[in-house]
Amino acid sequence: MSANYKKSFRLYSAWNYQKETEDLDKASEQGWQLVRGGCFSSEFVKNPDVRYRYQLDYGRIEDMGRYIETFREQGWEYINSTFNGWHYFRKLYDPSLPEEAYEIFTDTQSLLEMNNRWAKLALIVGLIFALSAVIFAIRLITHPTLPLLIQFLTSAIEGIVLLRGCFIMRNPASSRSRRGDSVLLAVFFTVIILGAVVNIVLTEQRPFSQTSQQASSIDHPVVDNRWADFKVTYADNYYLDLKFEADAPFTFAVLNDAGEPVYQVTDTHFEEKNIQLKLPKGHYCYSISCTTGFHVECGLE
Amino acid sequence: MKRSEPMSESYYYILLCLAKGANHGYGIMQMTEKLSGGDVTIGSGTMYGATSNMMKKGWIREIMSDEPGQERRRLYQLTDSGRTALRAEIKRLQRMLENAQGV
Numbered sequence: 001m002s003a004n005y006k007k008s009f010r011l012y013s014a015w016n017y018q019k020e021t022e023d024l025d026k027a028s029e030q031g032w033q034l035v036r037g038g039c040f041s042s043e044f045v046k047n048p049d050v051r052y053r054y055q056l057d058y059g060r061i062e063d064m065g066r067y068i069e070t071f072r073e074q075g076w077e078y079i080n081s082t083f084n085g086w087h088y089f090r091k092l093y094d095p096s097l098p099e100e101a102y103e104i105f106t107d108t109q110s111l112l113e114m115n116n117r118w119a120k121l122a123l124i125v126g127l128i129f130a131l132s133a134v135i136f137a138i139r140l141i142t143h144p145t146l147p148l149l150i151q152f153l154t155s156a157i158e159g160i161v162l163l164r165g166c167f168i169m170r171n172p173a174s175s176r177s178r179r180g181d182s183v184l185l186a187v188f189f190t191v192i193i194l195g196a197v198v199n200i201v202l203t204e205q206r207p208f209s210q211t212s213q214q215a216s217s218i219d220h221p222v223v224d225n226r227w228a229d230f231k232v233t234y235a236d237n238y239y240l241d242l243k244f245e246a247d248a249p250f251t252f253a254v255l256n257d258a259g260e261p262v263y264q265v266t267d268t269h270f271e272e273k274n275i276q277l278k279l280p281k282g283h284y285c286y287s288i289s290c291t292t293g294f295h296v297e298c299g300l301e
Numbered sequence: 302m303k304r305s306e307p308m309s310e311s312y313y314y315i316l317l318c319l320a321k322g323a324n325h326g327y328g329i330m331q332m333t334e335k336l337s338g339g340d341v342t343i344g345s346g347t348m349y350g351a352t353s354n355m356m357k358k359g360w361i362r363e364i365m366s367d368e369p370g371q372e373r374r375r376l377y378q379l380t381d382s383g384r385t386a387l388r389a390e391i392k393r394l395q396r397m398l399e400n401a402q403g404v
Contacts, residue, residue, distance in 0.1 A: 057346050062353065066363070069375055070352070071345040073327035089345075104346035109309045113350055 004046040006032065011040065011185040014118050015168040017056045017086075019181070024054035028093070036080050037088035052090040053102040059085060059117040076104070112170075119169040126162030129155045143274070146236045147202045154195030161188050205233040207284075208300045213241070214286075219293035226255070229285045230300070239301040240275040246294035253287045261287070308390045311343050311351050316379065316387040319361060323378040326352070352377060360386050 012020040024034050024042075031048035037056075055076070061067045068078045071089055079088035091102060105111040136152035161184070207230035214228055232238070244250050246268055253261040254277065262284070263277050277300075288296060308316075314333040318324055324332070330343045343351070355361045360383030366374040379387070 055346070066352075066375060067349055070326045070349040073325065074330065074345045074348075076345050100342050100344075103342075104344040106342050106344040106347045107309055107311050110311065110344075110347040110350045114346065 006044050006046075007041050008044065009041045011182055011189070013165060013181045013185050014058070014086075014122070015165045016181045017058070021054045021056055024090075025052075028052045028054070028090075034079060034088065034090065037082065037086070039082050039084055039086070051093040053093050055089045055091075055102070055104045057087045057089070057104060058114055059087075061087070071104070075101075115169045119166045122162045122166040122169065126159050126166055129159030129162060133159055143239065144237050145239075146234065147199050147206075150195055150199050150202070154191055154199075157191050158188070202234065206236075206301070207232060207238065213297055213299040215295075215297040217293075217295045221291045221293075223289050224287050225289070226285045226287050229283060231283055232279045232281055235278075235280045238277045238279050239273075240277055241273045241297075241299045241301070242275060243271040243298070244294060244296040245269050246290050247292040248290060250290040250294050250296075251288065252296065252298070255285050255287050257282045257284075307393065308386075309351075310341050311347050312355065313387075313390055314341055314343065315348075315351055315355065315377075316360065316383055316390075319377055319379040320384065320387060323364060323366075323376040325366075325374055325376050329377070355383065358386075359383070 010023075024037075027034065027044060028051050031046055032044040033047050033050065033052060034042055034054065035045050036043040061081075067087075071078060075091045076089040077091065079090055081087045089104065094101075100106065105114060133152055133155035136148060136155060140148050140152055216227075240254070240263065242252060242265070244252060244267075249266050249268055250270075251264065251266040252270070253264040256262050262279065263275070286298065288294075314336065315329055317336070318329045318332040321332075326345075326348050330348065333341050333343055352361065356363065359380055361377045362380055364376050364378050366376050368374075
């Protein structure tokens with residue numbers, strides 16, 4: 001990497017965009033000039049001979065040519081736009097100009113319009129997360145499992161962070177430079193990514209996928225016939241769907257490593273979904289016994 | 302047009318400047334500063350937002366300059382409905398001033 005180029009990875013929350021422009025101004029003073037702004041990383045080149053002031057705008061621009069021209073007329077050089085709708089501008093710093101010369105929003109109305117453009121999107125996404133969190137919470141009451149708990153927590157955290165951001169953005173007076181937000185954002189993205197990864201891993205490691213049903217029709221008697229060995233890699237609640245029919249009493253059991261039943265039922269006709277089994281880590285199998293032929297279907301989630 | 306909402310200073314000055322003839326963003330900004338004795342400035346973000354909104358309302362339109370040396374320069378021009386909106390605002394401001402007489 002050249003000594004005249006650097007890439008900086010720093011997260012800024014949308015509701016704290018003024019902190020980003022302040023930092024860009026400071027970097028410029030130290031000779032590092034932003035050449036490309038980004039959501040996750042920014043690129044700088046070293047040039048100690050100039051000093052710029054930076055501004056950010058947000059929104060979908062209908063007429064990019066007119067937009068850039070409107071800024072250029074007042075000395076703003078368009079740098080770039082990010083994929084999610086932020087636009088970076090810089091203006092050569094002239095100490096003889098008053099501070100207002102470096103403002104791009106000179107009335108409350110236009111500043112609020114800009115802030116609301118972002119807040120509207122954050123509100124919709126935040127509400128979707130909050131709604132998912134409620135749905136997960138309801139399912140969690142009847143179906144407590146670890147993957148579901150993780151889904152609930154990630155949605156709840158993401159929802160809260162976005163709705164809070166939406167609130168701050170709509171009340172710009174409260175948004176002057178929040179220092180702790182980089183940490184919060186790092187946590188936010190870590191939660192999203194880690195939550196998704198952990199969830200995929202945990203779901204993958206569950207003994208049977210949600211759709212896999214095992215079915216068997218046997219026309220002769222069996223005694224303690226063991227089948228479908230499965231492994232539980234982490235202790236959690238698992239849910240058994242079970243259905244069987246037989247002419248004589250039929251016994252269905254889930255046996256652990258030691259051959260002890262952790263669940264057992266004897267009947268001629270049986271159908272139940274979502275039987276909650278609290279299974280510690282270990283190896284298990286199904287065991288069936290019947291004095292006549294029978295038909296059995298079962299699935300574990 | 303029904304009772305008009307009070308306009309923001311930026312909208313008002315943009316329309317006022319354009320009432321004197323088509324102009325580009327920078328010209329509007331300079332004229333606004335001069336008219337208001339430096340009190341009102343219109344930054345680029347405010348200018349783009351205000352002109353976009355007023356074009357949507359049909360108060361102003363975009364034209365290309367045909368003056369020599371200024372060809373293909375973007376200009377804004379007041380429309381009839383823009384002029385009506387400006388007159389309504391001036392009337393509102395005059396009434397407010399008259400109401401304040403003797404205070």
